[in-house]
Amino acid sequence: RAAGTPERGWHGxxxxxxxxxxxxxxxxxxxxxxxxxxxxxxxFGEGSFSGQLYEYVEDFYYSLGHxxxxxxxxxxxxxxxxxxxxxxxxGGLTMMTKPSKLWVAQGTPSIxxxxxxxxxxxxxxxxVMIITTKVPGGDVLFPEALxxxxxxxxxxxxxxxxxxxxxxxxxxxxxxxxxxxxxxSEEETTCLFQSxxxxxxxxxxxxxxxxxxxxxxxAAKDECGIPILRKTVLGGLQTDGHGRVLSATxxxxxxxxxxxxxxxxxxxxxxxxxVAARANAKARYVQVSYMAQVSQDEEVARLASADVPLLVxxxxxxxxxxxxxxxxxxxxxxxxxxxxxxxxxxxxxxIVMLGLTVLLDVPFTPVSTQVLPFLLLGIGVxxxxxxxxxxxxxxxxxxxxxxxxxxxxxxxxxxxxxxITLTSTATTLAFAVGSLSVMPAVKYFxxxxxxxxxxxxxxxxxxxxxxxxxxxxRVRARRLDIxxxxxxxxxxxxxxxxxxxxxxxxxxxRARAKAAAGExxxxxxxxxxxxxxxxxxAHLPPPPAPTEQEDALARFLSGPYVDWLCRPATQxxxxxxxxxxxxxxxxxxxxxxxxxxxxxxxxxxxxxATFFERFQFYSDIGPPIYLVASSAARGGGACAGTLACxxxxxxxxxxxxxxxxxxxxxxxxxxxxxxxxxKPPALDLSLIHI
Numbered sequence: 001r002a003a004g005t006p007e008r009g010w011h012g013x014x015x016x017x018x019x020x021x022x023x024x025x026x027x028x029x030x031x032x033x034x035x036x037x038x039x040x041x042x043x044f045g046e047g048s049f050s051g052q053l054y055e056y057v058e059d060f061y062y063s064l065g066h067x068x069x070x071x072x073x074x075x076x077x078x079x080x081x082x083x084x085x086x087x088x089x090x091g092g093l094t095m096m097t098k099p100s101k102l103w104v105a106q107g108t109p110s111i112x113x114x115x116x117x118x119x120x121x122x123x124x125x126x127x128v129m130i131i132t133t134k135v136p137g138g139d140v141l142f143p144e145a146l147x148x149x150x151x152x153x154x155x156x157x158x159x160x161x162x163x164x165x166x167x168x169x170x171x172x173x174x175x176x177x178x179x180x181x182x183x184x185s186e187e188e189t190t191c192l193f194q195s196x197x198x199x200x201x202x203x204x205x206x207x208x209x210x211x212x213x214x215x216x217x218x219a220a221k222d223e224c225g226i227p228i229l230r231k232t233v234l235g236g237l238q239t240d241g242h243g244r245v246l247s248a249t250x251x252x253x254x255x256x257x258x259x260x261x262x263x264x265x266x267x268x269x270x271x272x273x274x275v276a277a278r279a280n281a282k283a284r285y286v287q288v289s290y291m292a293q294v295s296q297d298e299e300v301a302r303l304a305s306a307d308v309p310l311l312v313x314x315x316x317x318x319x320x321x322x323x324x325x326x327x328x329x330x331x332x333x334x335x336x337x338x339x340x341x342x343x344x345x346x347x348x349x350x351i352v353m354l355g356l357t358v359l360l361d362v363p364f365t366p367v368s369t370q371v372l373p374f375l376l377l378g379i380g381v382x383x384x385x386x387x388x389x390x391x392x393x394x395x396x397x398x399x400x401x402x403x404x405x406x407x408x409x410x411x412x413x414x415x416x417x418x419x420i421t422l423t424s425t426a427t428t429l430a431f432a433v434g435s436l437s438v439m440p441a442v443k444y445f446x447x448x449x450x451x452x453x454x455x456x457x458x459x460x461x462x463x464x465x466x467x468x469x470x471x472x473x474r475v476r477a478r479r480l481d482i483x484x485x486x487x488x489x490x491x492x493x494x495x496x497x498x499x500x501x502x503x504x505x506x507x508x509x510r511a512r513a514k515a516a517a518g519e520x521x522x523x524x525x526x527x528x529x530x531x532x533x534x535x536x537x538a539h540l541p542p543p544p545a546p547t548e549q550e551d552a553l554a555r556f557l558s559g560p561y562v563d564w565l566c567r568p569a570t571q572x573x574x575x576x577x578x579x580x581x582x583x584x585x586x587x588x589x590x591x592x593x594x595x596x597x598x599x600x601x602x603x604x605x606x607x608x609a610t611f612f613e614r615f616q617f618y619s620d621i622g623p624p625i626y627l628v629a630s631s632a633a634r635g636g637g638a639c640a641g642t643l644a645c646x647x648x649x650x651x652x653x654x655x656x657x658x659x660x661x662x663x664x665x666x667x668x669x670x671x672x673x674x675x676x677x678x679k680p681p682a683l684d685l686s687l688i689h690i
Contacts, residue, residue: 058414061461065413068462069469070406075462083348086355093354096363096444097300105438123259124175125293127272130235130614131251131286137236139247141212144285146205149251150197152279152288156255157193161271166263173265175256179224190224192256196233198222216245235618250618257293269294277607289611296608303366303603311373318381319343326388332474334481335392341467342384345459346377353452360447367445372452379427380456383420387460390416391468395475405472409465417461424457 068075096102104111131149133140160169174191197205199214201223208214216239220228231237236249255272257265269292276290322339350373357364391412394400400408431453434446480486564570602609 057418061417062410062414064410064417064461065465066406066410068465069409072466072469075466079348079459079463082352082355086352089355089358090351092358094363095301096365096440097297099296099300102300102365102367102441103439106440125257125259125265125269127255127257127269127292128290128611128615129253129276130289130611130618131253132249132289132614132618134285134287137249139249140251140286141215141245141248142285143206143211145251146197146200146211147203148279148283148286149195149253150203150205152275153193153195153197153253155275155279156272159271159275161267161274163267163270164263166261166267168264168268168271170255170268173257173261173268175258177224177226179226194233194252194254196251196253198228198233212245212247215248216243218243231620235620237620250614252619266294289607289614291608291611299602299606299608300366302606303370307370314374315343315347315377318377322381325385326392332478332480333396335388335471336481337484338388338391338467338471339384342388342460342464343377343381345384345463345467346380346456349380349452349456349459350376352455353448356451356455357448360451362447362451363440363444364448365441365444367441368448372445372448375449376452376456379424379453380460383424383457383460384464386416386420387412387464387468391471395472401476405469408472409468412468413461413465420460421457424453428453428457 100111100114129152131140131145131152132138133145157170160167162168170191170193174193176189176191178189196215199205199217199220200208205211205214214220215230215234218230222228230245232254233252234245234248234250235252236247238246238248240246257268259265272292273290273295276288280288280290319340322343323336326335326339353376354364356362391409394408394412403411428450431446431449435443435450437443437446474481474484478487565574597612
């Protein structure tokens with residue numbers, strides 16, 4: 001409450017405050033407590049460092065607003081140039097969708113081990129189908145189910161698939177192994193195609209009197225003599241005490257493809273997905289779950305575009321809210337176009353941010369597309385409303401009619417510019433700290449947030465100042481809000497008379513000042529910009545307090561609500577309540593399970609989510625484990641005994657005939673057979689590394 005005011009003052013961003021009459025300053029000039037910032041400067045003390053610093057900050061923002069409002073070309077031309085450049089950069093925007101690149105820290109053992117194996121053994125692609133009955137958990141070992149599974153396999157083996165100009169058959173892209181079938185005299189190659197139908201030659205399952213006895217044979221081999229691993233082709237096995245299969249709830253088909261040529265491999269994979277989807281839709285007895293190597297990238301990419309309608313809807317809702325919030329009930333005194341300009345600036349800041357990400361080579365991720373536009377819209381429009389409400393509270397006051405546009409914009413920016421700069425800077429620094437994360441998706445998202453918030457703030461302090469100045473000219477020229485090229489014929493007599501009186505008083509004051517200067521025989525030099533601001537503020541009467549009709553919520557918050565908060569019992573209750581809430585939240589935060597399942601990052605209703613759900617439910621096997629043994633000796637010296645030293649340079653050939661090497665490998669294999677988990681440091685692997 002300012003000294004001398006009969007009622008409680010209302011201080012808030014963008015809100016007028018009740019204040020005392022002008023008080024004298026040390027330098028002889030007078031000021032008014034026309035906003036909370038001026039009151040704060042007085043509270044700091046006129047000669048104190050804090051008070052002087054606050055005045056310097058206000059002067060800076062006043063000068064900034066005055067400069068861009070008086071010279072719009074300084075902001076509009078750079079905006080057009082930067083926006084044009086950013087639009088040209090959008091063609092180079094890349095979307096990172098590979099899960100291992102998004103959610104696994106680069107340089108970790110899992111990454112360089114995978115790169116090590118891929119570099120030396122080549123990349124391979126896996127295509128998997130899980131075939132189950134229509135009844136969850138039902139037995140799938142009956143002729144009709146096997147016949148529908150065989151029909152799918154026949155299509156995959158015989159069809160030619162085409163995608164983006166590349167054509168491929170299974171024989172063109174499959175990984176092949178050499179084998180000699182019992183019926184052939186010479187060795188031949190065949191595709192690595194894991195399927196439960198290999199228990200039966202051709203369609204002999206139709207005449208098999210005991211399907212369960214066939215799949216119970218642990219010595220069964222396929223047409224090349226390769227043993228059939230029962231748990232890799234049958235899921236949900238139920239066996240008796242003698243190992244005889246009693247039931248199986250799923251059939252699993254897996255195909256191994258070569259990664260090169262990539263275009264042909266992808267063409268086959270898209271065909272594989274199409275065949276599996278059609279089989280699932282048409283089958284009478286079974287349902288098919290499927291996944292190809294391309295599925296993860298495609299589904300994560302689809303996730304990035306799944307929220308486009310939601311994003312568009314949110315911006316439409318924000319535009320509608322701006323229209324209702326800034327509509328003043330008068331076609332000339334509403335400020336809808338100003339609010340829409342602010343929303344347009346947020347969109348421009350997003351475009352410029354995208355251009356900067358291309359320039360700085362920051363990949364775009366699905367996390368960015370799902371969160372960043374909403375975040376920038378919320379924070380950007382929040383600052384726009386703060387600036388707009390502060391400006392509206394002044395431009396609607398008839399006593400501001402004498403202020404030139406540039407000076408009025410300068411006072412608006414001096415009042416709330418430091419506030420929005422401080423909050424935006426704090427938010428930007430928080431995301432700058434987040435950009436230090438080792439998780440790529442979080443790192444890239446935070447880097448893009450830093451760029452977006454910085455550009456957003458820059459546009460608000462510069463370009464939006466030009467928009468405010470243009471709106472001031474429109475209001476004073478009595479032009480319509482949405483159609484500023486048209487002039488209103490409706491008069492607001494009260495406002496017009498008040499503005500005319502204020503303008504006449506200002507003109508009289510300027511005439512008296514000019515006459516006084518003429519009497520002294522000298523022409524006064526133009527006052528510095530800061531002095532102009534102080535002078536304009538000194539002669540501006542304090543804005544009136546909001547009436548009940550103008551702002552009932554403001555009166556409630558500054559009256560009954562504040563009185564209730566100031567009661568000792570309320571203060572104790574608030575502190576105690578938040579302390580208990582913090583303790584409760586902290587205790588539960590420690591229970592949050594770490595890790596990210598692939599199903600949690602897939603779009604709702606994705607066929608891959610169904611696949612992983614059924615794989616976990618029906619499959620009895622886990623992911624494969626690859627053990628790579630190589631020599632510890634290197635051209636430049638001895639290796640330390642870990643795979644990390646195999647990251648670069650040539651690895652010497654491993655001599656498997658050496659007895660010491662054989663002993664070490666035997667020790668490792670024995671340990672793996674005896675334990676489900678082996679810690680490599682517990683083994684003496686001085687000659688080899690895994």
